[in-house]
Amino acid sequence: xxxxxxxxxxxxxxxxxxxxxxxxxxxxxxxxxxxxxxxxxxxxxxxxxxxxxxxxxxxxxxxxxxxxxxxxxxxxxxxxxxxxxxxxxxxxxxxxxxxxxxxxxxxxxxxxxxxxxxxxxxxxxxxxxxxxxxxxxxx
Amino acid sequence: xxxxxxxxxxxxxxxxxxxxxxxxxxxxxxxxxxxxxxxxxxxxxxxxxxxxxxxxxxxxxxxxxxxxxxxxxxxxxxxxxxxxxxxxxxxxxxxxxxxxxxxxxxxxxxxxxxxxxxxxxxxxxxxxxxxxxxxxxxxxxxxxxxxxxxxxxxxx
Amino acid sequence: xxxxxxxxxxxxxxxxxxxxxxxxxxxxxxxxxxxxxxxxxxxxxxxxxxxxxxxxxxxxxxxxxxxxxxxxxxxxxxxxxxxxxxxxxxxxxxxxxxxxxxxxxxxxxxxxxxxxxxxxxxxxxxxxxxxxxxxxxxxxxxxxxxxxxxxxxxxxxxxxxxxxxxxxxxxxxxxxxxxxxxxxxxxxxxxxxxxxxxxxxxxxxxxxxxxxxxxxxxxxxxxxxxxxxxxxxxxxxxxxxxxxxxxxxxxxxxxxxxxxxxxxxxxxxxxxxxxxxxxxxxxxxxxxxxxxxxxxxxxxxxxxxxxxxxxxxxxxxxxxxxxxxxxxxxxxxxxxxxxxxxxxxxxxxxxxxxxxxxxxxxxxxxxxxxxxxxxxxxxxxxxxxxxxxxxxxxxxxxxxxxxxxxxxxxxxxxxxxxxxxxxxxxxxxxxxxxxxxxxxxxxxxxxxxxxxxxxxxxxxxxxxxxxxxxxxxxxxxxxxxxxxxxxxxxxxxxxxxxxxxxxxxxxxxxxxxxxxxxxxxxxxxxxxxxxxxxxxxxxxxxxxxxxxxxxxxxxxxxxxxxxxxxxxxxxxxxxxxxxxxxxxxxxxxxxxxxxxxxxxxxxxxxxxxxxxxxxxxxxxxxxxxxxxxxxxxxxxxxxxxxxxxxxxxxxxxxxxxxxxxx
Numbered sequence: 001x002x003x004x005x006x007x008x009x010x011x012x013x014x015x016x017x018x019x020x021x022x023x024x025x026x027x028x029x030x031x032x033x034x035x036x037x038x039x040x041x042x043x044x045x046x047x048x049x050x051x052x053x054x055x056x057x058x059x060x061x062x063x064x065x066x067x068x069x070x071x072x073x074x075x076x077x078x079x080x081x082x083x084x085x086x087x088x089x090x091x092x093x094x095x096x097x098x099x100x101x102x103x104x105x106x107x108x109x110x111x112x113x114x115x116x117x118x119x120x121x122x123x124x125x126x127x128x129x130x131x132x133x134x135x136x137x138x139x
Numbered sequence: 140x141x142x143x144x145x146x147x148x149x150x151x152x153x154x155x156x157x158x159x160x161x162x163x164x165x166x167x168x169x170x171x172x173x174x175x176x177x178x179x180x181x182x183x184x185x186x187x188x189x190x191x192x193x194x195x196x197x198x199x200x201x202x203x204x205x206x207x208x209x210x211x212x213x214x215x216x217x218x219x220x221x222x223x224x225x226x227x228x229x230x231x232x233x234x235x236x237x238x239x240x241x242x243x244x245x246x247x248x249x250x251x252x253x254x255x256x257x258x259x260x261x262x263x264x265x266x267x268x269x270x271x272x273x274x275x276x277x278x279x280x281x282x283x284x285x286x287x288x289x290x291x292x293x294x295x
Numbered sequence: 296x297x298x299x300x301x302x303x304x305x306x307x308x309x310x311x312x313x314x315x316x317x318x319x320x321x322x323x324x325x326x327x328x329x330x331x332x333x334x335x336x337x338x339x340x341x342x343x344x345x346x347x348x349x350x351x352x353x354x355x356x357x358x359x360x361x362x363x364x365x366x367x368x369x370x371x372x373x374x375x376x377x378x379x380x381x382x383x384x385x386x387x388x389x390x391x392x393x394x395x396x397x398x399x400x401x402x403x404x405x406x407x408x409x410x411x412x413x414x415x416x417x418x419x420x421x422x423x424x425x426x427x428x429x430x431x432x433x434x435x436x437x438x439x440x441x442x443x444x445x446x447x448x449x450x451x452x453x454x455x456x457x458x459x460x461x462x463x464x465x466x467x468x469x470x471x472x473x474x475x476x477x478x479x480x481x482x483x484x485x486x487x488x489x490x491x492x493x494x495x496x497x498x499x500x501x502x503x504x505x506x507x508x509x510x511x512x513x514x515x516x517x518x519x520x521x522x523x524x525x526x527x528x529x530x531x532x533x534x535x536x537x538x539x540x541x542x543x544x545x546x547x548x549x550x551x552x553x554x555x556x557x558x559x560x561x562x563x564x565x566x567x568x569x570x571x572x573x574x575x576x577x578x579x580x581x582x583x584x585x586x587x588x589x590x591x592x593x594x595x596x597x598x599x600x601x602x603x604x605x606x607x608x609x610x611x612x613x614x615x616x617x618x619x620x621x622x623x624x625x626x627x628x629x630x631x632x633x634x635x636x637x638x639x640x641x642x643x644x645x646x647x648x649x650x651x652x653x654x655x656x657x658x659x660x661x662x663x664x665x666x667x668x669x670x671x672x673x674x675x676x677x678x679x680x681x682x683x684x685x686x687x688x689x690x691x692x693x694x695x696x697x698x699x700x701x702x703x704x705x706x707x708x709x710x711x712x713x714x715x716x717x718x719x720x721x722x723x724x725x726x727x728x729x730x731x732x733x734x735x736x737x738x739x740x741x742x743x744x745x746x747x748x749x750x751x752x753x754x755x756x757x758x759x760x761x762x763x764x765x766x767x768x769x770x771x772x773x774x775x776x777x778x779x780x781x782x783x784x785x786x787x788x789x790x791x792x793x794x795x796x797x798x799x800x801x802x803x804x805x806x807x808x809x810x811x812x813x814x815x816x817x818x819x820x821x822x823x824x825x826x827x828x829x830x831x832x833x834x835x836x837x838x839x840x841x842x843x844x845x846x847x848x849x850x851x852x853x854x855x856x857x858x859x860x861x862x863x864x865x866x867x868x869x870x871x872x873x874x875x876x877x878x879x880x881x882x883x884x885x886x887x888x889x890x891x892x893x894x895x896x897x898x899x900x901x902x903x904x905x906x907x908x909x910x911x912x913x914x915x916x917x918x919x920x921x922x923x924x925x926x927x928x929x930x931x932x933x934x935x936x937x938x939x940x941x942x943x944x945x946x947x948x949x950x951x952x953x954x955x956x957x
Contacts, residue, residue: 047272050272053280053281125865126865126870126874127874128858128861128862128865128874129862129865129866132565132854132858132861132862133564133565133566135852135854137854137855137858282513282514282515282544283514283515283543283544283545283547283549283850283851284544284545284546284547285546285547285548285549285850285851286546286547286548286809286810286814287810288552288559288560288810288814288815288820289559
């Protein structure tokens with residue numbers, strides 16, 4: 001263990017290094033930076049939480065992007081800064097493995113798919129197609 | 140002089156300065172290294188060495204129990220100075236289980252003998268069980284194997 | 296014993312099996328008969344009038360305990376590592392009649408295991424010499440591979456020389472074996488029977504519709520075993536039906552795929568895939584589309600696809616490797632009219648262009664049984680070993696013509712009480728099948744095969760979807776003959792399509808459950824469900840409507856097949872008028888009433904030869920070619936996508952090849 005642990009630790013440290021935390025600066029750049037930061041950690045997360053049995057990297061990134069987009073309507077820089085701060089907390093607990101596998105599955109795999117189902121529901125499609133898209137039809 | 144010769148021998152250099160440059164300076168930081176190379180080392184008899192480059196020394200004037208020691212072939216830290224590189228036949232001599240060393244007596248190996256290797260824990264070639272995540276050819280526990288369009292194109 | 300079970304008394308047994316001959320060698324079924332000095336074996340004892348049988352006396356109990364003790368002397372105590380554990384007759388009965396301690400202090404006998412090929416695993420030390428497997432092999436499967444050697448303590452069951460069992464029914468000895476001596480090799484050490492969920496379903500590996508029980512654990516099918524249905528498969532199933540289930544776990548389609556800009560299939564959501572399909576479909580005219588159904592298509596998806604095609608203005612419907620000249624107008628024209636169980640009563644059977652041993656092995660066992668009951672079986676077509684002696688009359692249409700002209704066979708058919716003619720895919724798949732079928736019908740008329748109370752005209756199909764497709768009318772419309780080359784092809788699980796039907800520049804939509812030829816050629820892939828994952832309707836070759844039941848969930852993001860077509864129709868803004876399974880089935884019943892009557896055969900009307908006049912007119916144009924009738928199945932173990940992806944089946948093919956080599 002002695003020989004590999006520092007390398008792995010260094011890697012996590014590098015991946016989860018927080019971007020500048022000052023309140024100054026344009027927020028949209030900070031959001032983009034934060035999203036990149038999250039995306040950089042995703043391959044490591046896939047491996048360490050054994051998520052490749054559940055989902056793929058591309059899907060996970062899509063799901064994370066969906067969660068980002070949920071707050072797209074928020075423009076107030078103060079609120080955005082707080083959201084980024086909260087997001088970083090989240091990221092840190094993933095990187096340090098304070099979260100467990102089922103937390104991640106619930107938060108980043110199941111919840112986004114349910115969100116998508118909700119988004120379908122708002123559209124004007126027939127009940128059959130709605131059930132079909134949401135995989136709720138019987139066998 | 141003995142110290143100079145010992146340093147030169149240990150680091151296989153022609154001058155003391157080169158030996159210090161090649162890693163001898165580490166002895167000032169690493170106590171174990173200092174003990175084996177500087178304090179113990181000079182005036183000892185070199186009994187033999189093994190395939191890993193480890194050298195085995197003896198000095199009978201030392202206190203009993205500290206009179207035999209090894210200077211590892213790889214003196215780097217943390218990757219070197221690996222005590223499990225000592226093969227069993229030298230282990231016996233080093234720990235005073237026996238006085239006959241492979242240098243003085245022939246060792247007879249059983250038919251199931253395999254060459255000794257250092258403990259691989261923490262290295263990429265360490266053992267991982269069939270289901271372990273670390274195992275590169277780990278057993279797939281997926282219940283269903285999914286079709287890969289790319290592979291089909293190749294076979295078709 | 297039969298008398299006792301009729302009276303509601305269950306007698307323990309090992310060697311007795313109602314479908315096999317009586318051996319009387321296990322002695323477990325001993326009963327006390329009044330005025331008999333000793334207990335008698337009830338399986339071999341005919342019940343007489345005024346006989347008083349006691350099955351529950353201390354004498355009987357003691358006798359059975361004695362027998363059990365002797366059986367257990369040489370039976371190993373390895374129940375915890377035995378695959379039969381939990382469903383073992385010996386285990387169950389030793390709970391009743393076994394002693395709580397052994398008096399045997401010597402060494403147990405040990406027997407070398409035999410290699411019976413890739414399907415049957417043997418642990419011969421466990422064998423109790425009931426000889427059920429030997430009797431099955433010789434009597435039902437008709438292969439002389441298994442036998443008993445040695446005497447007394449040294450007797451062993453085995454193949455006389457080291458070889459694999461050369462039968463398509465070999466898996467059934469696993470069910471027959473009352474102990475764990477013969478167990479399933481692919482199933483070995485994978486599950487315990489009490490952790491399995493059983494679902495009674497129908498097999499689709501051939502057109503017979505064998506009744507099966509799918510045993511699953513979680514999302515995995517662990518094994519498939521037969522279900523007794525005297526009208527169809529009795530209690531046997533073919534090796535393909537039993538062991539192809541590992542194909543269900545490989546090369547599956549789990550998400551919709553759409554060919555991207557790079558020319559590679561990329562995963563997509565259902566919405567993206569359906570919209571892509573819509574874009575493609577809206578670009579072509581109705582007549583430029585063609586729809587091809589595969590071997591495993593179920594009736595629900597067939598009717599949905601037919602309705603969709605008609606709404607889009609296309610009549611180019613086709614079943615792959617289809618019998619091009621079969622008419623859907625008269626049902627009796629494409630069914631086994633005698634029914635599968637009716638074949639038992641036939642006394643002369645003429646097989647034309649059929650090798651039932653590979654097309655429907657269980658049906659072949661049934662014909663074999665009829666043969667053993669004294670029927671005469673003759674055959675026109677390629678020479679094949681049907682496991683029983685067959686009079687070979689010739690290989691091609693000329694032999695048929697010779698029979699027509701008057702031969703001993705014609706006389707025999709005429710004289711017979713219940714003559715049967717079985718027409719196989721060797722005839723149906725020929726380009727000149729119309730002309731050959733016309734000859735066959737002439738023979739049917741001449742030999743009076745269809746008479747009062749007996750219809751001896753049978754068609755033996757080789758794929759599970761064929762009869763349902765014909766019932767629904769999933770076949771080219773009259774206009775389709777003049778249709779241009781298709782620009783868009785919709786493959787419903789079709790992987791063995793004729794390359795001529797799918798031009799190189801056509802846009803291909805593939806709906807199915809396995810990645811194979813079809814998916815590799817496709818521009819859009821829509822993942823469907825395999826037969827263990829859906830409730831679907833199939834019709835077997837005697838016209839029996841049967842339903843599969845979903846045993847395991849669908850893979851990934853797959854959907855049931857008819858609902859994919861229904862969703863596509865809605866995206867195309869031509870919605871089909873049904874949105875639940877019940878409504879589809881109501882539509883099926885509208886189309887053909889027999890779809891509503893599950894597990895029954897409606898005997899179709901025979902139009903007394905009038906229909907054949909139309910046949911004659913059509914056939915008059917086509918010339919009969921000389922070539923021999925050949926079976927459509929060259930490789931029994933690999934006929935469809937599931938069996939092709941199955942490793943078990945691949946191993947069987949290897950074993951067969953090595954046997955042939957020897």
